[in-house]
Amino acid sequence: MAVTIIYSTSQKYPLYQMGNPQLRIFRPPFFLTLVRPGKEQPPDVVQFRIPMVMTKFDVRNYVEKIYNVPVGAVRTRIQYGTNKKRNHLNQKVKRPDYKVAYVQLAQQQTFEFPDIFPKKDVKSAEGSVEEMQEKFMEDEEQRQKPDPRRGGVTEWFGL
Amino acid sequence: MAATSAGRVLTLCRQFQNACRISTTLSAQQSTVTLTKGRSYPHRLPSTLLSSSWSCNLDLAVQCRPLHTTISRRGLEEFFDIPENWGEATVKSGAPWTAKQLRTKSNEDLHKLWYVLLKEKNMLLTIEQESKRQGQQMPSPERLKKIDRSIRRLDTVVKERENALRLLQTGQERARPGDWRKDVFGRIYWYRFREHALPWYMNRRYKRKRFYTPAFVAPHLRLRLEKYLRAKTRKQKKESENQAVLKEKFPQMQAKSQ
Numbered sequence: 212m213a214v215t216i217i218y219s220t221s222q223k224y225p226l227y228q229m230g231n232p233q234l235r236i237f238r239p240p241f242f243l244t245l246v247r248p249g250k251e252q253p254p255d256v257v258q259f260r261i262p263m264v265m266t267k268f269d270v271r272n273y274v275e276k277i278y279n280v281p282v283g284a285v286r287t288r289i290q291y292g293t294n295k296k297r298n299h300l301n302q303k304v305k306r307p308d309y310k311v312a313y314v315q316l317a318q319q320q321t322f323e324f325p326d327i328f329p330k331k332d333v334k335s336a337e338g339s340v341e342e343m344q345e346k347f348m349e350d351e352e353q354r355q356k357p358d359p360r361r362g363g364v365t366e367w368f369g370l
Numbered sequence: 371m372a373a374t375s376a377g378r379v380l381t382l383c384r385q386f387q388n389a390c391r392i393s394t395t396l397s398a399q400q401s402t403v404t405l406t407k408g409r410s411y412p413h414r415l416p417s418t419l420l421s422s423s424w425s426c427n428l429d430l431a432v433q434c435r436p437l438h439t440t441i442s443r444r445g446l447e448e449f450f451d452i453p454e455n456w457g458e459a460t461v462k463s464g465a466p467w468t469a470k471q472l473r474t475k476s477n478e479d480l481h482k483l484w485y486v487l488l489k490e491k492n493m494l495l496t497i498e499q500e501s502k503r504q505g506q507q508m509p510s511p512e513r514l515k516k517i518d519r520s521i522r523r524l525d526t527v528v529k530e531r532e533n534a535l536r537l538l539q540t541g542q543e544r545a546r547p548g549d550w551r552k553d554v555f556g557r558i559y560w561y562r563f564r565e566h567a568l569p570w571y572m573n574r575r576y577k578r579k580r581f582y583t584p585a586f587v588a589p590h591l592r593l594r595l596e597k598y599l600r601a602k603t604r605k606q607k608k609e610s611e612n613q614a615v616l617k618e619k620f621p622q623m624q625a626k627s628q
Binding site: 223225226228237238239242243244245246247257260274277278279280322325326327328329330331333 | 445446448449450451456457458459481484485488489491492495496497498499500501503504506525528564565566567
């Protein structure tokens with residue numbers, strides 16, 4: 212078979228023996244997740260979670276060909292997911308294992324994981340329910356505030 | 371910044387078109403890369419799902435090869451959504467691809483679409499993991515399901531086409547060869563062949579597998595057969611008794627023909 216058809220990550224690869232042509236996978240079923248590093252990493256290192264079946268060479272080819280990002284070095288490790296936690300039936304629940312790849316970019320490029328959830332001031336639409344609710348909450352807060360003329364002194368004492 | 375530089379390059383290309391035509395045959399992956407590089411941000415979302423604007427962009431890319439002097443940083447930015455959508459509660463997205471729509475597309479188009487869906491899924495997985503890390507809600511998590519369904523349907527369509535080709539060219543019904551074999555318990559099942567580096571008579575693990583039923587299993591087979599027959603007669607008897615009761619209650623009823 213000239214074309215390698217790998218439909219899922221659970222499928223076995225064809226056997227390789229010396230002299231065989233280079234294995235090519237069309238429509239790779241592998242998905243990478245870019246993660247924020249838990250420990251401080253050098254500025255040119257990007258951290259990925261990759262499927263267990265991928266190797267360093269696979270990651271390098273994937274990132275270079277699909278994302279056109281120059282890759283210098285790739286290091287991988289397998290993170291063991293704990294089997295210690297127990298559920299409400301006292302059964303052990305396994306957290307799945309996953310493979311982590313540290314990709315070092317070439318050509319002195321750097322990458323910093325951005326902040327994807329910045330605080331945005333949300334203004335509700337005019338005349339909507341949310342706007343009325345917000346207005347009501349603001350009025351309530353205003354009512355609960357102590358008298359500013361007392362200059363910060365509590366109202367616990369009389370007068 | 372990337373958009374304007376790409377725009378300038380494309381206008382330059384258009385001006386130089388008549389003078390020097392650089393017509394190259396772009397590979398599928400390169401064309402997807404140039405497509406994503408050349409496209410400006412506002413057009414990004416509708417292009418991933420249900421777009422028909424590929425072909426016109428592809429013509430542009432074929433006629434003039436864009437020249438980049440700086441390394442395109444859009445590489446790793448494709449793992450994240452466009453910056454306008456950061457911090458939003460919901461992000462609009464279209465319907466997933468249906469198998470019917472995918473069957474109208476050519477093989478090349480499907481191949482390119484696979485990579486588009488792949489990149490989109492990577493982006494969504496990144497956002498999901500980051501939202502878990504930050505303790506925030508992921509905006510529009512239904513996008514993941516849509517992408518999954520699109521990918522599965524694309525797979526189905528490609529498998530159908532490959533099956534049809536194989537049937538026409540060789541007459542083989544299955545892609546992976548196999549055979550009907552008996553296991554140790556006397557059951558007949560479809561055994562799918564695996565690739566081995568040795569012939570079977572030198573493979574010790576394979577020889578331990580036993581694709582025959584030993585003689586001492588015969589009593590168990592007999593008991594299993596008796597159990598099956600007993601269950602079958604019980605079911606038939608119950609059915610006929612039920613029919614008799616119904617016939618008594620409703621004499622005009624037509625008996626079920628089995």
